[in-house]
Amino acid sequence: MMIKNIAVIGAGTMGNGIAHVFAQYHFNVTLIDTNEAALGKAVQTISQNSDRQVSKGMITQATKERILSTLHTTTVMEAGVANAGLVIEAATENKAVKLKIFTQLDELAPPAAILASNTSSISITAIAAATKRPEKVIGMHFMNPVPVMKLVEVINGYATAQEVTNEVVAISTQLQKIPCIVNDYPGFIANRILMPMINEAVYSLYERVAGVEEIDTVMKLGMAHPMGPLQLADFIGLDVCLSILKVLQEGFGNPKYAPCPLLVNMVAAGKLGVKSGEGFYRYTPGSKDLIPAL
Incomplete structure (x- = not known):
């Protein structure tokens, strides 16, 4: 056809x-x-x-x-x-x-x-x-x-x-x-692997293991990721990340997919990442500077 x-x-x-x-x-x-x-x-x-x-x-x-x-x-x-x-x-x-x-x-x-x-x-x-x-x-x-x-x-x-x-x-x-x-299983492949990584990065911040920049730097320099997981979450949209994690949690019934409370609170507060101007970083129109918000 x-x-x-x-x-x-x-x-x-x-x-x-x-x-x-x-x-x-x-x-x-x-x-x-x-x-x-x-x-x-x-x-x-x-x-x-x-x-x-x-x-x-x-x-x-x-x-x-x-x-x-x-x-x-x-x-x-x-x-x-x-x-x-x-x-x-x-x-x-x-x-x-x-x-x-x-x-x-x-x-x-x-x-x-x-x-x-x-x-x-x-x-x-x-x-x-x-x-x-x-x-x-x-x-x-x-x-x-x-x-x-x-x-x-x-x-x-x-x-x-x-x-x-x-x-x-x-x-x-x-x-x-x-x-x-x-x-056709929850999250398919891309998000079934990506979202738990992002969620674990948020948990690492929530538990004060490291700061926003440090978490992203480790993944960029240590794992050759072009963008750290917290910056990527901002780019995707924290509300979208939360929605996908809920699909994974409901679909598999496994607590390992439960979204971090920090992510839940940020979405509730309207801190959605790039599209709202603030997430794990603050975003100023016309500027490429990454300024941690947390």
Whole structure:
């Protein structure tokens, strides 16, 4: 099946990145969001990120113009998915929200369309059960920032058809990404390994084993990580980290996944990391300085 028309639901950080990459690699893309302002901001972000690619010699100015010309936006889901061969949901990491979207997609998207979720932890099998086409539901977990990161975690639900997996792997390769196929268990692979590491780093801070900078420095210099776990948590969003840890804890029933009380309190206080301006570090617009907040 030759898929050329892509619909992306959600104009946030992940959604605009996914739309950007598909448009860059010659797909026709419709970006869907209930918020018109969010769509405008997403197009502006894609334009700015494309300018950055042009300045680095990664794409030409003509490619940037083609990206923007093949990208369409709408607040009407029915119109946005009407001709889609692949729909990728990139809404907030909330199970109830995703189930509602997939119930709608099942009614509105063409019968042959593949329905994918960019979820980082929520069960693909549970999402697929909200539809009458579970064999056509799959996970496509892109990494942030999408235009830069090479990995796509391809998650098979219990009923995902092999030909759907094959098609998604082929499409990921067209995007110059590296697809890794995994099965549907809480956190999949990326977050099942990453989130306990981040949680342990938060516990180390909570128990005053070391400070924010010291914890991150040990992991950067000792383990060759490009970013320390506390800075990475800020980048991901502390609320997202907490949500994923709760999925792991509930899914496995194992106390080792219980989120650190410090993380719980920070999220309750609205200290969410980069997006709120403060997490384990303080963030000033226009500055790259890392200033510990704790």
